[in-house]
Amino acid sequence: MRNLIKGFLNVLYPPYCVICGDLLPIERWDEGLCIRCNQSPPYLTGNRCKFCGRQLQVGDVCHSCLEHRPVFERGVSVFDYKVLRDGIARFKFDGAKGDGDVFGDIMGKYLLENHRDWIEQVDFITGVPLHIRKEKERGFNQADILCKNVSKITGIPYKKKVIIRTKETTPQSKLSAKERHENLKNVFDAEDCTDRCILLVDDILTTGATLNECSRALYRAGAKTVSVFCLSVRE
Numbered sequence: 001m002r003n004l005i006k007g008f009l010n011v012l013y014p015p016y017c018v019i020c021g022d023l024l025p026i027e028r029w030d031e032g033l034c035i036r037c038n039q040s041p042p043y044l045t046g047n048r049c050k051f052c053g054r055q056l057q058v059g060d061v062c063h064s065c066l067e068h069r070p071v072f073e074r075g076v077s078v079f080d081y082k083v084l085r086d087g088i089a090r091f092k093f094d095g096a097k098g099d100g101d102v103f104g105d106i107m108g109k110y111l112l113e114n115h116r117d118w119i120e121q122v123d124f125i126t127g128v129p130l131h132i133r134k135e136k137e138r139g140f141n142q143a144d145i146l147c148k149n150v151s152k153i154t155g156i157p158y159k160k161k162v163i164i165r166t167k168e169t170t171p172q173s174k175l176s177a178k179e180r181h182e183n184l185k186n187v188f189d190a191e192d193c194t195d196r197c198i199l200l201v202d203d204i205l206t207t208g209a210t211l212n213e214c215s216r217a218l219y220r221a222g223a224k225t226v227s228v229f230c231l232s233v234r235e
């Protein structure tokens with residue numbers, strides 16, 4: 001019976017550590033994390049740009065964000081993408097939705113431990129909308145799963161589909177940084193957000209172009225502040 005139950009849990013929870021990929025003993029399956037990654041998660045450390053989260057020697061804004069200042073108020077990421085590359089691939093491309101629950105839990109705890117001061121002002125969490133075709137292919141939107149779990153841990157309400165895509169675009173991963181900005185012009189729209197403080201969630205911050213355009217749509221819809229929160233940042 002116990003094995004049957006565990007077999008069922010195996011479908012819901014990953015039998016490997018979502019961060020390092022090590023196989024887990026049965027008693028850790030529902031954690032989704034090995035003891036090492038649970039006790040000392042490989043979070044980003046050091047001095048970080050307040051918009052994109054990239055490492056800095058001095059100051060609080062990196063060269064690239066000084067040149068093209070993001071419209072969002074701040075950006076926080078939890079991990080370096082290099083550490084999570086395989087984990088994110090399993091989550092998104094192998095359709096391992098349970099991995100997203102573990103990642104979302106980690107993100108929620110990270111916010112409570114490190115950013116309690118400003119998250120108290122956040123009215124709701126929302127996610128970056130996925131390409132409609134991609135969501136159909138994948139069967140889920142990764143930002144949606146992360147948002148649900150961040151909301152569960154922090155108690156901040158999650159509002160689904162606040163931002164909508166008004167047209168289909170070329171996937172950002174196929175484009176250069178400059179093309180990414182052009183590709184997304186006027187692609188997003190948002191429902192009324194008058195005077196709301198919003199936490200915008202996604203899995204990876206690369207150039208920040210998508211997050212920037214989504215933030216712009218939220219500000220157009222009346223948002224008071226938009227802060228960005230990502231599972232990982234690509235240096």
Ligand SMILES: [Zn+2]
Pocket residue numbers: 017018019020021022033034035036037038
């Ligand atoms: Zn691990």
Ligand SMILES: [Zn+2]
Pocket residue numbers: 049050051052053054061062063064065066
């Ligand atoms: Zn920056």
